[in-house]
Amino acid sequence: LKPEEINLLSCEEKKYSTEILSIDPLIIYINDFIFDKEIDYLMKLGKRVSVYKAFKKLFDNDQVRTVDKPYRSSSSAFLPYEDPVCQCIGKRALDFLGFVEHKAHERLQLVRYYPGQEYNLHSDWLYNPKVSRSPGDEGQEYNRLGSFFTYIGGNSTGGETYFPFVNGASLTADPTKYAISSNGQGLLVKPVKGSALFWMNLHPNNGTGNDKTFHSGLPVHSGVKYGMNLWTKHYKSTPILGPYESKEDRKFEPEEAHV
Numbered sequence: 001l002k003p004e005e006i007n008l009l010s011c012e013e014k015k016y017s018t019e020i021l022s023i024d025p026l027i028i029y030i031n032d033f034i035f036d037k038e039i040d041y042l043m044k045l046g047k048r049v050s051v052y053k054a055f056k057k058l059f060d061n062d063q064v065r066t067v068d069k070p071y072r073s074s075s076s077a078f079l080p081y082e083d084p085v086c087q088c089i090g091k092r093a094l095d096f097l098g099f100v101e102h103k104a105h106e107r108l109q110l111v112r113y114y115p116g117q118e119y120n121l122h123s124d125w126l127y128n129p130k131v132s133r134s135p136g137d138e139g140q141e142y143n144r145l146g147s148f149f150t151y152i153g154g155n156s157t158g159g160e161t162y163f164p165f166v167n168g169a170s171l172t173a174d175p176t177k178y179a180i181s182s183n184g185q186g187l188l189v190k191p192v193k194g195s196a197l198f199w200m201n202l203h204p205n206n207g208t209g210n211d212k213t214f215h216s217g218l219p220v221h222s223g224v225k226y227g228m229n230l231w232t233k234h235y236k237s238t239p240i241l242g243p244y245e246s247k248e249d250r251k252f253e254p255e256e257a258h259v
């Protein structure tokens with residue numbers, strides 16, 4: 001391990017700031033969600049694991065267009081659970097959820113778009129809940145509750161994340177982060193390295209999918225766009241809204257109610 005990698009293993013706290021973009025669905029912009037050194041590490045990890053078949057799709061060297069679903073021309077690769085940096089980022093995401101269910105998340109997934117590639121309109125929530133194959137909750141059925149989509153760079157134009165059923169940015173919103181669509185409809189978020197977009201996929205009262213969360217990754221015009229997905233889990237038997245402890249080590253001493 002190189003010194004900067006040893007440093008990474010301490011899972012340093014990341015300071016970030018947030019902006020609410022939408023209430024229904026809940027969408028929150030997170031400024032500076034990830035360290036550059038974490039991004040560098042993840043990109044290396046993506047390349048390292050790509051020697052195994054399951055991860056070949058993203059970091060193939062021949063730049064063959066990979067179509068793993070008919071509506072998607074971008075590629076993706078899951079990273080291993082047990083990687084300590086992935087676990088650190090996963091914990092940061094779960095902590096963010098506060099009073100929202102935050103027991104577990106899927107493996108981190110890297111995505112890559114070459115010029116012309118895109119990911120058409122889709123929902124991250126699943127029509128048929130998945131049965132987990134991860135250690136810790138194997139066999140449990142879950143749906144994807146929260147999406148954290150982190151922009152991890154590349155130097156691209158185009159490639160905005162587009163939510164057509166969500167109110168768009170105001171004309172005075174920061175143009176480095178948001179774009180206005182040509183018909184004025186929908187929310188357009190630009191890929192800014194280090195920033196993340198969080199949204200809630202499911203209705204908090206009954207756990208069904210919120211259709212307003214349908215979104216797409218618009219075509220990249222030039223350069224390469226890299227992103228990272230992190231999906232948190234909702235188990236059918238658990239309420240979506242807590243309160244839940246957001247940090248394992250945080251202990252509330254119940255106080256007498258003041259009347």
Ligand SMILES: O=C(O)CCC(=O)C(=O)O
Nearest residue numbers: 111160161216217227229
């Ligand atoms: O690339 C984007 O901006 C969105 C990607 C996305 O929606 C996904 O991978 O599920």
Ligand SMILES: [Fe+2]
Nearest residue numbers: 122123124215
């Ligand atoms: Fe998505």
